[in-house]
Amino acid sequence: MTLSSALLTTAQMGEADRSTIAGGVPGLTLMERAGAAVADEIVVRYAKRPVAVLCGPGNNGGDGFVVARHLAAAGWPVRLGLLGAQDRLSRDAAAQAELWRGAVEALAPSVLDGAGLVIDAVFGAGLARPVSGAAEATLRAAAAAHLPIVAIDTPSGVHGDNGADLGAVAADLTVTFERKKPGHLLLPGRSLCGETIVRPIGLDPAALDRIAPNCWENGPELWSATLPRLSAAGHKYGRGHALILGGYPMTGAARLAARAAARLGAGLVSVAVPEPALPIYAASLTSIMVRPLGGEDDLGTLLDDTRFNALLLGPGAGVSPETRTRALRLLATGRPTVLDADALTVFADDPAALFASHRGALVLTPHEGEFRRLFDAAGDKLMRARAAAAASGAVVLLKGADTVVAAPDGRAAINANAPPTLATAGAGDVLAGMILGLLAQQMPAFEAACAGAACWIHGAAAADFGPGLIAEDLPDGVPAVLRRLGV
Numbered sequence: 450m451t452l453s454s455a456l457l458t459t460a461q462m463g464e465a466d467r468s469t470i471a472g473g474v475p476g477l478t479l480m481e482r483a484g485a486a487v488a489d490e491i492v493v494r495y496a497k498r499p500v501a502v503l504c505g506p507g508n509n510g511g512d513g514f515v516v517a518r519h520l521a522a523a524g525w526p527v528r529l530g531l532l533g534a535q536d537r538l539s540r541d542a543a544a545q546a547e548l549w550r551g552a553v554e555a556l557a558p559s560v561l562d563g564a565g566l567v568i569d570a571v572f573g574a575g576l577a578r579p580v581s582g583a584a585e586a587t588l589r590a591a592a593a594a595h596l597p598i599v600a601i602d603t604p605s606g607v608h609g610d611n612g613a614d615l616g617a618v619a620a621d622l623t624v625t626f627e628r629k630k631p632g633h634l635l636l637p638g639r640s641l642c643g644e645t646i647v648r649p650i651g652l653d654p655a656a657l658d659r660i661a662p663n664c665w666e667n668g669p670e671l672w673s674a675t676l677p678r679l680s681a682a683g684h685k686y687g688r689g690h691a692l693i694l695g696g697y698p699m700t701g702a703a704r705l706a707a708r709a710a711a712r713l714g715a716g717l718v719s720v721a722v723p724e725p726a727l728p729i730y731a732a733s734l735t736s737i738m739v740r741p742l743g744g745e746d747d748l749g750t751l752l753d754d755t756r757f758n759a760l761l762l763g764p765g766a767g768v769s770p771e772t773r774t775r776a777l778r779l780l781a782t783g784r785p786t787v788l789d790a791d792a793l794t795v796f797a798d799d800p801a802a803l804f805a806s807h808r809g810a811l812v813l814t815p816h817e818g819e820f821r822r823l824f825d826a827a828g829d830k831l832m833r834a835r836a837a838a839a840a841s842g843a844v845v846l847l848k849g850a851d852t853v854v855a856a857p858d859g860r861a862a863i864n865a866n867a868p869p870t871l872a873t874a875g876a877g878d879v880l881a882g883m884i885l886g887l888l889a890q891q892m893p894a895f896e897a898a899c900a901g902a903a904c905w906i907h908g909a910a911a912a913d914f915g916p917g918l919i920a921e922d923l924p925d926g927v928p929a930v931l932r933r934l935g936v
Contacts, residue, residue, distance in 0.1 A: 479651065486648035488519035677714055685716035685717055696791075909930045
């Protein structure tokens with residue numbers, strides 16, 4: 450069964466529509482259900498007021514005609530503006546226009562006169578060119594008048610597949626159908642949609658299953674079945690032993706990562722650090738073991754201990770030949786490994802050496818700057834993350850307010866629960882540690898990245914804390930989130 454968190458491209462949604470229609474549900478019926486759903490959402494959210502319904506020539510405009518009819522039947526004063534001639538409407542939109550008993554005005558800012566609410570049914574998610582002409586003028590006039598706007602499917606000018614802004618005006622509410630699209634979550638589209646509501650309209654579930662979507666909105670539905678859970682017979686050694694190579698003189702990053710790994714449930718966490726840093730780490734880490742790390746022979750001895758079953762390098766490591774060498778040695782073990790921050794930057798001059806070196810599960814967690822140093826990928830954020838995962842053979846977590854996690858097999862998840870308070874020093878180090886803690890418990894790499902570091906548990910903990918968040922607060926917020934997840 451297709452998960453409710455699945456994201457469908459505009460082409461996939463069109464395919465689901467066509468398959469449903471071929472199965473015997475008329476397109477006119479789907480349009481009626483869509484428009485009625487939008488009208489229902491409006492009625493429960495807004496007091497009755499004059500409304501301007503702005504319709505385009507396609508099926509999105511047909512939905513608008515349905516909304517206008519339902520609101521008028523409920524006693525709302527409705528003015529309807531249409532872009533283009535009525536004889537240029539799509540077939541189903543034309544049929545809905547025939548049912549509309551009110552006037553049809555040319556789309557222009559004058560349609561907004563006296564309105565207290567605007568329905569944007571001009572263009573849907575498939576628009577691939579900039580909004581212009583009467584549509585642009587009318588929508589901009591609505592924004593300038595500070596009128597609340599309800600968008601059908603997406604605000605006109607938001608590309609459904611990538612969230613690109615093609616001249617959109619922000620909506621207060623967006624009502625879409627059956628499943629969200631990537632553009633509802635990727636920036637800037639997400640910020641232009643306002644609150645996004647998904648309403649069912651009766652698409653054939655088998656049609657959705659045949660599409661087999663491989664992109665999702667990140668959330669528990671996607672990974673909760675693989676989330677490690679405690680058992681009465683469990684013990685710390687059964688929950689894995691995470692190893693972090695800590696840096697010096699930058700010591701805070703690795704300490705944050707270590708606490709995050711422990712909070713996410715790793716049975717044991719060790720940090721191996723240069724001897725001069727040992728007192729600093731030991732003074733602030735109590736339940737986490739701190740080990741001295743001298744030369745490369747010491748690292749070899751550590752890695753010979755197979756009880757260390759998940760590895761992390763990068764936070765505070767420093768950009769140096771030593772960091773590069775250590776990264777390659779960790780990758781050569783074939784154990785699940787997370788590389789972050791400096792452990793990514795050290796491969797900027799030869800990314801292929803990194804991609805060719807790993808033998809086991811690998812998670813890379815770049816921000817945009819680090820990503821550009823490693824990957825020459827074009828396109829929107831989702832496309833770039835997928836291309837990077839395919840090129841590297843690693844799970845790539847491309848950080849940001851719209852974090853994307855991509856696997857080499859093409860699966861991807863977009864995260865949308867990260868509050869702006871996460872834009873604080875050290876939050877990325879906590880992310881890396883969360884992934885490490887889940888990998889140590891043998892959670893698969895893609896799911897671990899989504900759950901631990903694609904800002905879901907991370908984002909939920911930040912949202913719980915609220916304003917004033919600093920990175921040190923995040924690990925202590927994790928237990929409450931895990932409790933809600935039933936761990």
